[in-house]
């Protein structure tokens with residue numbers, strides 16, 4: 001047994017994906033002694049397969065607090081990028097040039113506009129700038145756009161990063177702050193006890209004063225052990241990456257972006273297929289066909305790889321942040337946009353967890369919302 005009865009760390013973070021790594025860094029920066037317990041290499045890891053958007057437009061229809069939380073993270077992302085450069089010596093290639101959602105038919109554009117209007121009609125969301133562009137204006141801003149693009153939505157709030165470098169930078173900055181990252185530490189059981197939690201697996205046992213469940217899809221099983229719930233399910237996303245090419249696309253789009261290294265990422269499907277991660281030709285060909293209609297020059301590029309990964313999706317698609325009422329000191333943090341929300345997780349959420357109380361702005365993110373009848 002490691003640690004005996006002594007608390008080995010102030011906080012044990014379970015899960016070392018982008019959410020757990022961001023929280024671990026933020027906890028350490030706030031002065032906590034942090035241990036991260038992470039599964040082995042064969043685990044499902046949404047953080048290694050994402051599309052790398054720091055995306056605001058279209059987020060929060062049905063929960064205005066989520067739109068505000070997302071915008072705050074996008075605003076604070078500049079601070080996070082500087083922090084990671086200073087503390088990890090890694091440039092995560094963050095930029096916020098504004099993002100486009102190109103549409104390939106009038107009904108598609110109308111649907112997007114309708115959703116955007118409904119989103120901004122919610123309380124407190126009048127200050128979310130966006131524009132509706134017709135084909136000519138879209139082409140003026142993006143000269144290589146195809147004839148099939150009837151128009152686009154544009155928001156200056158959107159950006160993107162190099163997400164693998166982000167992941168590495170969070171880990172590196174955390175390590176320099178003393179975060180004790182332990183791979184191959186699959187947590188099987190958690191027992192709340194006096195003044196903390198005992199956390200067990202085949203590797204042994206540790207004790208910690210506080211606990212953060214950041215285990216992605218694993219949170220569904222772990223949360224009930226400490227009086228929490230996280231009814232998350234997988235949502236499969238497939239991504240295509242092309243060979244590197246000269247820069248032609250500065251702005252991110254919801255399904256196409258050129259990385260800082262030159263490759264073009266084409267994404268990302270949303271499929272309800274359980275824990276299946278097989279890459280499938282039919283879905284990839286639909287994604288590729290839409291991408292080529294959006295930017296005809298993509299037809300001339302070779303595909304160098306494709307993959308699929310599982311998003312961590314709650315029943316309504318919004319994050320779950322909560323402290324256990326029955327076992328205070330145990331927190332759950334899960335979301336499907338861990339890149340976008342990384343700034344909030346490092347700079348806002350982690351210090352609040354260490355202080356023992358979540359900010360009032362996060363009250364709506366409790367999983368108790370799933371027990372309210374839809375017509376209540």
Ligand SMILES: Cc1cc2nc3c(=O)[nH]c(=O)nc-3n(C[C@H](O)[C@H](O)[C@H](O)COP(=O)(O)OP(=O)(O)OC[C@H]3O[C@@H](n4cnc5c(N)ncnc54)[C@H](O)[C@@H]3O)c2cc1C
Pocket residue numbers: 014015016017018019020037038039040043044045046047048049050051052053054055185186187188214215216217218219222236237238239268308309310311312334335336337338339340341
């Ligand atoms: C296709 C796709 C596209 C995406 N695009 C974007 C995007 O453009 N922008 C954006 O912001 N986000 C995007 N995301 C989401 C982003 O990648 C985040 O990673 C996601 O929010 C979940 O991160 P996570 O750390 O919670 O989960 P994960 O990355 O799954 O990490 C969870 C970790 O917990 C570990 N774990 C699980 N159970 C246990 C256990 N019992 N004991 C110990 N460890 C355990 C796992 O091994 C894993 O390392 C995308 C995701 C996908 C799949």
